Amino acid sequence: MTFCGGAQSVTGANYLIETETGQKILIDCGLAQGSRFAEDLNYAPFSYAPAEIDTIIITHAHADHFGRLPKLYRDGFRGRVLTSNGTRDVMEQAFPDNWQHIAEEAKFSGHPPLYTEADATGVMELVEGLDYYQTVDLGQGNSMSLLNAGHILGSSLVHLEINGKVLGFSGDLGNSGSLLMPEKDFIKDADYITVESAYGGRIHEDKTEREAKLLEALMHVVAHKGALMLPVFAVERAQEILFVINKLVENKIIPVLPVFFDSPLAIEMTRVYRKHQSEFNQAARDLIASGDDIFNFPGLRLTESVMESKKINDTPGPKIILAGSGMSTGGRILHHERRYLPGPDNAIVFVGYQVDGSLGRKILEGQRHVRIYNESVAVGCVIKAIGGFSGHADQPQLVDWVERANESGKLKKVFLVQGEDESAIALSEAIKAKISVDTVIPKMGESFEL
Known part of the structure; x- marks a missing residue:
């Protein structure tokens, strides 16, 4: 697994899984946002060949998780795009608006647009909307399903089974007590989990x-x-x-x-x-x-x-x-x-x-x-x-989610992503204080054999 984005950064989620048989699966393909380096990161070539990606799974329809999907298409991707039905519908409405912003930014920056309107339309034609808990065959004995993340409409956890190992991805975990969304699900049989840490060092104020x-x-x-x-x-x-x-x-x-x-x-x-x-x-x-x-x-x-x-x-x-x-x-x-x-x-x-x-x-x-x-x-x-x-889980909720992921007792490693360094470090320490598990804060481009 390679962390191509979202490492030591809140935005730009992009994780590549390569199997022993050569299958290539992406989790998210988001825009970098906020920092003065964001534009350079978004325009930079992907660190993998988009045409070789078999499947991409989108956790939810926030731009820092799906915003570079049309660029992936522009650069040759023609595989499957799997996401929840709610996320599919939100993405369909978001892309025209995103495209307008991309075109406006291009005028001011002097760059060509990050992608064209046709790229956004083209990649939407590849999107398959899924129900929660529906198991999808990815080929070569691998499978995936989506669970409810409780973050926004359609937001999903990814339960990925590769060569008999379970990889869990939190996407963005919802804050308990949402006004609209149900409570988040848990992945309880994971060997490895990748979890967000945006509020890894914070405790939210009382929702009341x-x-x-x-x-x-x-x-x-x-x-x-x-x-x-x-x-x-x-x-x-x-x-x-x-x-x-x-x-x-x-x-x-x-x-x-x-x-x-x-x-x-x-x-x-x-x-x-x-x-x-x-x-x-x-x-x-x-x-x-x-x-x-x-x-x-x-x-x-x-x-x-x-x-x-x-x-x-x-x-x-x-x-x-x-x-x-x-x-x-x-x-x-x-x-x-x-x-x-x-x-x-x-x-x-x-x-x-x-x-x-x-x-x-x-x-x-x-x-x-x-x-x-x-x-x-x-x-x-x-x-x-x-x-x-806040739509994000705070430190106690994140720690609880990781603890629940270890219910099977086979959790080997926890990767902390989508957070500034201070937040990820604080979350790592809080997790280790509760359970005996290896926590890693991956660097951009770092790879791990699972």
Whole structure:
């Protein structure tokens, strides 16, 4: 197994398994994001021949796990793409939006686009949507199945059986107590597992605080007639925030006020979520069954066109703006941040992970001036981060997941990926304090014989 991406880095997941008989299987093919080296990493040639890959398994539809799939296709890949039904549907909506960003970035960078629209269309034709727990024959006596990771719609753990050995991959593990997703599954018979470590050194704040903290920021802008900016990921976080605001409005905890859902992609993803609501947790399904439209409430306005988005400025506060991207690395949120970051009557609330180097991270770390569209923008608004909305498991949950993977007693090695060094080291120490197992923090390009 070779770690071609996602090693000592939160983003860019890409793991290659080569069998004794020459079969080549990839787990994920994600974009590097956030760091100043991300563009170079994304444009760099793959460290393997894409045309020789037999199968790629996508754990979920976040760009750092599937974003380079069209580039893989462009460079010769024509094998099978296996993923969950939910992930397939999310990817289908995400690719056109991703392509627009790729084309825009190419104009500014001077690089040719990372891939073409035809590459994205072509690779989608190779995608096979699977049910959870469905066993798929990979040939040569090898097989795989997907289990629920509890992270976002369609997110999966990978249970891979190669030559009688079980390899488990966490993808991104969900945070317990998700508003929409069911609890994550466990792989209990693994010989080797590869597990994410984004929050390997952290313990999330109490989930009961997430609504209270959001309400605190919201009441600030209500009192001062300001704007509340919520940078959201189009998948999961946007839907969770709609769910919470729906509850606050319908229970009359907050007044009805303009809530602008200013992300065409997130709007489309919410339609995908409606299609897959049978995959929600029991509490969310019960609400829907009672007649509650959990993603709709008085005051909500969908601003799909550019003109509608621009008109948000004409609406006086108080108002709420949900827009992408979740790390403020692009998208419509940048226009709102340029306008509203300086004002003390306004607030920005981060409800997702902010990778090192991202604009969101810079704001969160207290930089008083940031650059947006090559302009210096003062930061004078209220700034909050709510960890309780995190879609990632924290250290206790990650350790528990690894412990459960060792229930069979045959776990030989744990590979810690998708985390900054400090997080991975902290998780390694926490695991070793609980169970006797070899933990490894692989370097980029490092290979291991299993």
